Amino acid sequence: MRRITIFDTTLRDGEQAPGATLAPEQKIVIARQLAKLGVDVIEPGFPISSPGDFAAVQQISRELQGVEICGFARAVKADIDAAVQATQDAQRRRLHMFLSSSNIHLDFQLRKTREQVVALAREMVAYGRQFVGELEFSPMDATRTGDEFLFEVIEAVIEEGATIINIPDTVGYALPEEYGAMFTRVMKSVRGADRVRFSAHCHNDLGLAVANSLAAIKAGVSQVEVTVNGVGERAGNCSLEELVMALDTRKSAMGAETGVRPEHIFATSQMVSRAMSFPIAFNKPIVGRNAFQHEAGIHQDGLLKNRSTYEIMDPESLGIPRSMIILGKHSGRHAIKHRVSELGVELDAEQMESFYNAFKELADRQKVVHDHQLLELVGAAVNRMLE
Ligand code: KIV
Numbered sequence: 001m002r003r004i005t006i007f008d009t010t011l012r013d014g015e016q017a018p019g020a021t022l023a024p025e026q027k028i029v030i031a032r033q034l035a036k037l038g039v040d041v042i043e044p045g046f047p048i049s050s051p052g053d054f055a056a057v058q059q060i061s062r063e064l065q066g067v068e069i070c071g072f073a074r075a076v077k078a079d080i081d082a083a084v085q086a087t088q089d090a091q092r093r094r095l096h097m098f099l100s101s102s103n104i105h106l107d108f109q110l111r112k113t114r115e116q117v118v119a120l121a122r123e124m125v126a127y128g129r130q131f132v133g134e135l136e137f138s139p140m141d142a143t144r145t146g147d148e149f150l151f152e153v154i155e156a157v158i159e160e161g162a163t164i165i166n167i168p169d170t171v172g173y174a175l176p177e178e179y180g181a182m183f184t185r186v187m188k189s190v191r192g193a194d195r196v197r198f199s200a201h202c203h204n205d206l207g208l209a210v211a212n213s214l215a216a217i218k219a220g221v222s223q224v225e226v227t228v229n230g231v232g233e234r235a236g237n238c239s240l241e242e243l244v245m246a247l248d249t250r251k252s253a254m255g256a257e258t259g260v261r262p263e264h265i266f267a268t269s270q271m272v273s274r275a276m277s278f279p280i281a282f283n284k285p286i287v288g289r290n291a292f293q294h295e296a297g298i299h300q301d302g303l304l305k306n307r308s309t310y311e312i313m314d315p316e317s318l319g320i321p322r323s324m325i326i327l328g329k330h331s332g333r334h335a336i337k338h339r340v341s342e343l344g345v346e347l348d349a350e351q352m353e354s355f356y357n358a359f360k361e362l363a364d365r366q367k368v369v370h371d372h373q374l375l376e377l378v379g380a381a382v383n384r385m386l387e
């Protein structure tokens, strides 16, 4: 089994989601929870961007032991200085530097030539490397950069001492086979590739962030960058819980595992959602309200006989309270009887028939029948029998 490093960027790239801004104290609380969850690296913010972010990165670096802390920086001396200073007291730390490599970014954003970009990347990596043992370099918009220039930039930063190469799909443009194949080519063709570790960083504009990250793992990357609930710019980043549970559930197919403790996934997801005021879609895999709820009668019946009929993961192992069966108009007699008996009531056949008809009438009028309503219906059915 290969051990995949989970690099959590909820507090940096995740916080870039519109409206998701966090106060420094909130970042500290979430960082503690991420450490408990078992992520390997935390990127707590962008130290140059504000005094609050600097303070949060500094406090997290001082407090959290046993997890690597990452300072984020553009290829600019002031950014590097701020990131190095903010992470100074971390037990283990790294510097994460990024610089665009695609033509569209060079022409319209950086307004630099390719030669200037390579020279700047070299100079800033050499500068940053004096302060830290681990330096991660990201050629931004890498998936829209041709191989030739991408390889040139990566070779240059490896020569200057970069130790981790993160190849981001900044705009969520790649397809899984393409993204995996790109890593294969880079690992084969770039000089010095055997001296560094590779990392995937995927955005979800086409809903492919998790699939692309899995393809990168198949191709040999040893680190993936993720956010809790998949929060992040636009449609977000690769979701931590989806990636981790895909690896956990399909361990032998993937040949890879992580150090994340699944039992803390649900609490972490709820904490981040509340702190960012960012609701979780009902049908969001793993942590959405409906992810382990079953309404169809056939499914409910199957689950009562054996959970694996319709569930590939155990919600309790993710820290999700078990209230799996939603009773509604699609529910069958078996599931309803089961829930009623869980509530401590045994009905004979005649009572059940009367109760079941009343249940279906109510279920036609509302989406979900709650336990207190079930008990009211049971009472009414029993009373009818006594009349
Ligand atoms: O999406 C991206 O390109 C990034 C990098 C700067 C790593 O977040």
Ligand code: ZN
Binding pocket: 013, 168, 170, 201, 203, 237
């Ligand atoms: Zn990103």
